[in-house]
Amino acid sequence: xxxxxxxxxxxxxxxxxxASLNCTYSDRVSQSFFWYRQYSGKSPELIxxxxxxxxxEDGRFTAQLNKASQYVSLLIRDSQPSDxxxxxxxxxxxxxxxxxxxxxxxxxxxxxx
Amino acid sequence: SxxxxxxxxxxxxxxxxxxxxxxxxxxxxxxxxxxxxxAAGRGLxxxxxxxxxxxxxxxxxxxxxxxxxxxxxxxxxxxxxxxxDSGFYxxxxxxxxxxxxxxxxxxxxxxxx
Numbered sequence: 001x002x003x004x005x006x007x008x009x010x011x012x013x014x015x016x017x018x019a020s021l022n023c024t025y026s027d028r029v030s031q032s033f034f035w036y037r038q039y040s041g042k043s044p045e046l047i048x049x050x051x052x053x054x055x056x057e058d059g060r061f062t063a064q065l066n067k068a069s070q071y072v073s074l075l076i077r078d079s080q081p082s083d084x085x086x087x088x089x090x091x092x093x094x095x096x097x098x099x100x101x102x103x104x105x106x107x108x109x110x111x112x113x
Numbered sequence: 114s115x116x117x118x119x120x121x122x123x124x125x126x127x128x129x130x131x132x133x134x135x136x137x138x139x140x141x142x143x144x145x146x147x148x149x150x151x152a153a154g155r156g157l158x159x160x161x162x163x164x165x166x167x168x169x170x171x172x173x174x175x176x177x178x179x180x181x182x183x184x185x186x187x188x189x190x191x192x193x194x195x196x197x198d199s200g201f202y203x204x205x206x207x208x209x210x211x212x213x214x215x216x217x218x219x220x221x222x223x224x225x226x
Binding site for chain 1: 145147155156157159162163164170203207208209211212213214215216217218219220222
């Protein structure tokens with residue numbers, strides 16, 4: 001069974017703080033991992049892709065991947081109220097064909113003033 | 114750049130009526146195409162994916178069907194809608210190379226009465 005697990009939250013952080021969102025997955029040989037942001041009532045928007053162990057930074061976002069622990073995380077620095085959304089972790093499990101992704105159910109982030 | 118169009122944005126249909134949702138992609142050729150459903154407060158459920166014209170794979174048995182009559186056109190259909198078909202329907206595309214992310218359209222919110 002190919003699974004992607006996320007804490008549903010809500011995760012509440014004060015404005016300006018670092019938000020840490022976590023995701024675990026079931027297949028050790030997975031090669032590609034994605035973070036999507038979904039505002040209420042809107043479609044998911046790709047914000048980060050990561051393929052290698054370690055950190056990948058893009059602006060205020062940092063994705064971290066540890067394949068040995070089957071763990072991927074997203075850090076949001078200097079959190080803003082506009083970051084309040086649900087964050088979806090997605091994994092491309094090998095052998096699925098057609099670049100299919102398995103999504104977690106998402107973590108709701110609330111950034112409070 | 115690539116864009117994905119999905120329509121209509123909202124739809125209210127009676128139980129037992131037919132359904133046709135359309136999605137088109139611009140700016141790329143031979144994309145992989147996907148249909149998802151997201152029930153209220155739930156994760157993304159992959160319904161169908163396609164790697165080429167008339168090549169459709171179904172992920173979940175149901176009363177829905179999909180077709181791909183042209184390279185960049187993907188259609189989701191039903192002959193008779195059920196109450197359980199309510200949800201947020203999302204079309205997505207990806208490149209064909211392995212490990213490509215998916216990019217979503219704006220979605221169709223379907224309510225069944």
